[in-house]
Amino acid sequence: MKTEIETIAGETPGIAYELIVHRxxxxxxxxxxxxxxxxxxxxxxxxxxxxxxxxxxxxxAEAEGRLLGSLTIVPHANPIGAAQHMYGEHMGRFATGTRVNFNRDFPVPDENGVRTLDQTSSATFAERRLKSRLLDLADECPIVLDLHCDDEGVQYIYAPERLWPEMADLAACLDCEAALLWNAGSDRAFEEAAYEQMVATAKNGDLSGHCVTTVELRGQNDVDPVLAVKDAEGIFRFLQGRGVVAPDARPAPELRKDFVGKPIRHVDMVLAPVGGTILFHAAPGDRVAAGQLVAEIIVNPGRDNGTVAVHAPQAGFVLTRRIRRFIRMGDNLLKIIGDEAAVASRKGALED
Ligand SMILES: [Zn+2]
Known part of the structure; x- marks a missing residue:
């Protein structure tokens, strides 16, 4: 394995970021x-x-001659966001300098299939140059994994509908409980931008063998050695199945019996009807019935009618819930994958 440390210049003198790239x-x-x-x-x-x-x-595997395909790995894809602390709290989702989500507004091909990337010397914000560089590193790779997580959630992936069910092998290897299938992005997340570039450059429009995904590795606090080893082994076995690493004698993992794979329009974004303190009555991974109590929000502690009840809008599967127990009116409380479509259509991301 070879490691390069690339430099991303900051916007002002004396500031620079390092991007570690393993090959x-x-x-x-x-x-x-x-x-x-x-x-x-x-x-x-x-x-x-x-x-x-x-x-x-x-x-x-590389040292033993079992590595067939080549890999590029960027373990800290966002050194700019990693450095953003404000009043002791880390803020890694939005660039504080521009208020733009780090996983939005990636450059995508235009109607002629031509994409313009910022260069390392382009006179634009560091985060824009970083986004272009990440896409550049992913170019010509038919397999692209962008590892994320939710607030609190089950293991799940996003997948372009066109690559499903072929990508079910990844879901099976990762022991995913769900997949959200999309076909009309509009927010230009990394996954979407990488996919659009694949479509624009695919030979004869053939995307067989391709895999591009945002992997949601459960919740933000699900960071421990047991889960991390399980996820590493899951990705390794997926790479074996795709011919990147030589296979072994083990049979390929199968999807869980209770796996939920649905178009993204099935996701009910359950919003907080009032602000207050959350008491959850449902957890990620639960099946809920229509009208079932999923949370109460305490607005007036210890008083009659001091809570506001929140019920499941339809029968479905609880995908995620908010990690913090204090919420504003209108914030997302839970995501439930409904048995039926929650909205007629959905473009773009579920959240800002
Ligand atoms: Zn994320």
């Missing part, structure tokens, strides 16, 4: 190339922990 060389040039990054939202750490165990596994 592993496979022995078979016809095997798929892979790009993996973690912590693009810099406060989401389960992917970093998984890579801590995956990278040595891949290095060993």
């Amino acid at each position: 592993l060389s496979g022995s078979d040039t016809s095997a798929p190339r892979v790009y993996i990054q973690a912590a693009l939202h810099a406060d989401e750490r389960p992917g970093v922990a998984a890579l801590h165990y995956l990278i040595p596994m891949l290095e060993k």
Whole structure:
């Protein structure tokens, strides 16, 4: 494995960021190339922990001649966001200088299929140059994994509908409980931008063997050695199944029996009807019935009618819930994958 430390200049004198890029060389040039990054939202750490165990596994495979495809791995994809602390709190989702989400507004091909990336010397904000560089590193890789996590959540992935069910192998290897399928992005997340570039450059429009995804490795606090090893092994087995690493005698994992794979329009974004303190009555992974109590919000402690009840809008599967127990009116309380479509159509991301 070779490691390069790239420099991203800050916007003012004396400021610079380091981007660590690992490259592993496979022995078979016809095997798929892979790009993996973690912590693009810099406060989401389960992917970093998984890579801590995956990278040595891949290095060993490389040393033993079992690595067929080449990989590029960026374990800290967002050094700009990693450095953002304000009054002791880390803020890794939005760039504080521009208020733009670090996983939005990536450059995508225009109607002619031509994409323009910022260069390292472009006179624009560091985060824009970083976004272009990350896409550049992922180019010509048919397998692109962007490792994120939710607030509190089950293991799940986003997948372009066109690549489903082929990508179910990833969901099975990661022991995912759900997949959200999308076909009309509009917010230009990294996954969407990488996918659009794949579509624009695919030979004869053929996307077979491609995989591009935002992997939600459960919740923000699900960072521990047991889960990280499990996720590393899951990604490793997925890479074996895709011919990036030589296979072994183990049978390919299968999807869980209770797996939920639905178009993204099935997601009910349950919003807080009032602000206050949350008492949850449902957890990620639960099946809920229509009208079931899923949370109460305390607005007037210890008084009659001191809470406001929140009920499931329809029968479904609780995907995520808010990690903090204090909420504003209108904030997202839970995401539930409804058995029926929650909205007629949905473009773009579920959240800002
Ligand atoms: Zn994220």
